[in-house]
Amino acid sequence: MKKLLLAASLAGLMAVPAQAADYAIDTQGAHAFVQFKISHLGYSWLYGRFNTFSGDFSYDADKLKDAKIQLTIDTSSVDSNHAERDKHLRSGDFLNVSKHPKATFVSTRIEPKSGDKFDLYGNLTLNGVTKEVVIAAEKLGEGKDPWGGYRAGFAGTTTLTLKDFAINTDLGPASATVQLDLSVEGIRK
Amino acid sequence: MFKNSLTHYGLVSVLLHWLIALVVFGLFALGFWMVDLSYYSEWYKTAPYWHKSIGILMALAMIFRLCWRFISPPPKALATHKSWEKQLSAMMQLCLYLGITVLVLSGYLISTEDGRAIAVFTWFEVPSLGALFENQADIAGLVHEYVAYSLIFLATLHGLAAVKHHFIDKDHTLKRMFGKRP
Numbered sequence: 001m002k003k004l005l006l007a008a009s010l011a012g013l014m015a016v017p018a019q020a021a022d023y024a025i026d027t028q029g030a031h032a033f034v035q036f037k038i039s040h041l042g043y044s045w046l047y048g049r050f051n052t053f054s055g056d057f058s059y060d061a062d063k064l065k066d067a068k069i070q071l072t073i074d075t076s077s078v079d080s081n082h083a084e085r086d087k088h089l090r091s092g093d094f095l096n097v098s099k100h101p102k103a104t105f106v107s108t109r110i111e112p113k114s115g116d117k118f119d120l121y122g123n124l125t126l127n128g129v130t131k132e133v134v135i136a137a138e139k140l141g142e143g144k145d146p147w148g149g150y151r152a153g154f155a156g157t158t159t160l161t162l163k164d165f166a167i168n169t170d171l172g173p174a175s176a177t178v179q180l181d182l183s184v185e186g187i188r189k
Numbered sequence: 190m191f192k193n194s195l196t197h198y199g200l201v202s203v204l205l206h207w208l209i210a211l212v213v214f215g216l217f218a219l220g221f222w223m224v225d226l227s228y229y230s231e232w233y234k235t236a237p238y239w240h241k242s243i244g245i246l247m248a249l250a251m252i253f254r255l256c257w258r259f260i261s262p263p264p265k266a267l268a269t270h271k272s273w274e275k276q277l278s279a280m281m282q283l284c285l286y287l288g289i290t291v292l293v294l295s296g297y298l299i300s301t302e303d304g305r306a307i308a309v310f311t312w313f314e315v316p317s318l319g320a321l322f323e324n325q326a327d328i329a330g331l332v333h334e335y336v337a338y339s340l341i342f343l344a345t346l347h348g349l350a351a352v353k354h355h356f357i358d359k360d361h362t363l364k365r366m367f368g369k370r371p
Contacts, residue, residue, distance in 0.1 A: 076324075083302035087326040171228050 023152060023186025025055045025071070031153075031185035034073055042174030048080035048089075055105075057186055059152055061142070064112050069120070071182075073103040093169045100128045108132070116140075120156060126165045133158050135182065150188040157181050192261040196370070199261060203368040205254045210344070212247045213289065216240060217341050241300060242309045248293040251286075269360050281347050288340035295336065298329035 025032045035049040055071035076097040078089045090097040107122035116139040124133045137156035145151050159177050162168075192199040198206075223236035266275050300307050301317035302325040308314050322328070354362035361369070 081303070083305070083320075083326040084300060087299065087330055090327065169228070 021060065021150075022058045022189045023056060024189055025053075025057070026151070026185045026187050027052075027054055031151075033181070033183045034071075035181045035183070036178050037181070038171070038178040039174040041172055046080065048078060050074065050077050050103075051079050052077035055184070056189075057107075057154075057184070059186070061139075064118060065110050067107075067110055069105070069107045069122070069184075071105040071184075073105075075101055075103050075126075094127075094167055096127050100126075103127075105133075124160070124165075126160070127167055129165045131164055133160065135180075137182075145187075151185055152188070153183075153185040155181070155183045193263055196264050198264060198365060198368055200368060201257055201261070202254075202263065203366065205250060205257065206366060209247060209250060209254065209289070212243060212250075213340065213344060216244055216247070217337055219243075220337065238308070238310075241296070241307050244293060244296050245307060245309045245315055247289075251289055251293070255286075264365070267360055267362060267365075269358070270362075278350070281343065281350075284343055285340065285347060288336055288343065291336045292333060292340060295329040295333040299326050299333060302326045302329075 032053075033049060034053050035047065037045045037047045040046045050073045052074035053071060055069065057067065057069035059067045075095045076090055078086055078095060078097075080086055080089065089095055092099075103124070103126045105122050105124045107120055109121045111119040111121070113119060118137055118139075120135040120137045121132060122135070123130050135156035135158040137154055140153045140155055142152035143150070157179060159179050161177050162171075163176065190199060191201050193202050219236060219240050223232065223240060226233050226236060266278075270278075297307065297315070298321070301315075302320045304317045304319050306314040306316045351363045351366065354360050355364070
């Protein structure tokens with residue numbers, strides 16, 4: 001009986017909710033990625049990413065609904081592994097980075113779904129246009145890291161229609177939308 | 190016949206001059222047109238490919254042209270040319286040569302930042318030197334654009350000056366550029 005109690009209280013201790021905590025996205029160690037993919041002619045995927053961004057989030061496993069995240073992306077850091085294409089992507093035909101050097105995402109609310117999945121609502125500002133988007137997100141894991149810190153990681157995906165963000169260059173019918181993939185690991189502050 | 194003399198231009202200089210003049214204006218028109226092509230244009234890939242190929246070939250012609258200046262120096266200015274005309278035309282020539290050089294180099298830097306070589310038709314490739322400075326493609330692109338406009342402006346002035354010599358001064362300046370002996 002005592003053993004059972006002990007086990008139960010230990011289990012209870014372990015289940016004590018993590019403190020509501022603020023995390024900085026680990027861009028220093030590059031354990032976070034802002035990637036995208038867009039169809040090329042309807043025949044294949046073209047992948048790219050933004051190399052420079054920063055952000056933080058607050059998260060508590062038991063109060064998922066109160067979690068918040070904000071992310072700022074340096075749009076000139078777009079990288080699709082082709083200098084000429086990246087130059088074109090930075091131009092007024094696409095991201096217009098001289099006029100809109102930053103893209104931001106600020107979460108507004110969260111709708112939990114089954115398991116570790118949730119819908120993350122927020123305002124995305126891209127190419128000077130702010131629009132609400134829903135990111136289908138998932139907590140991948142959290143816990144101590146081997147170097148004395150504490151980390152939590154998430155992944156999320158959303159699909160953007162280029163025209164919604166005033167990107168009007170016609171890449172063809174299969175390429176009107178771009179899928180944005182976020183994978184972020186935060187280090188507890 | 191091939192070489193320049195003290196009084197006239199030989200065939201090599203004449204051909205190089207008009208060939209490069211044609212190519213400079215042609216590449217400007219091609220470049221001006223191709224940057225606004227839509228993604229589904231049949232020229233979307235071909236036009237830049239030709240622009241780069243012809244540009245590199247022009248660079249080779251310019252290198253040969255510079256060597257040729259030393260092998261066979263250009264004739265003396267016409268005796269009727271005033272000294273300010275000689276100085277101005279020498280400055281103009283220098284600017285045109287410099288402009289073409291900067292255009293070739295900046296064009297090269299746009300396309301080679303990521304290590305890709307430039308294909309000259311299917312004949313050969315010019316290897317990349319990689320990224321030499323930050324924002325290379327963007328900065329080189331801006332330089333390429335502004336220098337192209339400047340070069341076309343200067344080349345037009347250069348042409349107008351020749352026309353002035355032909356119709357107003359009624360001298361042999363322009364005729365001589367076609368290889369005619371005075």
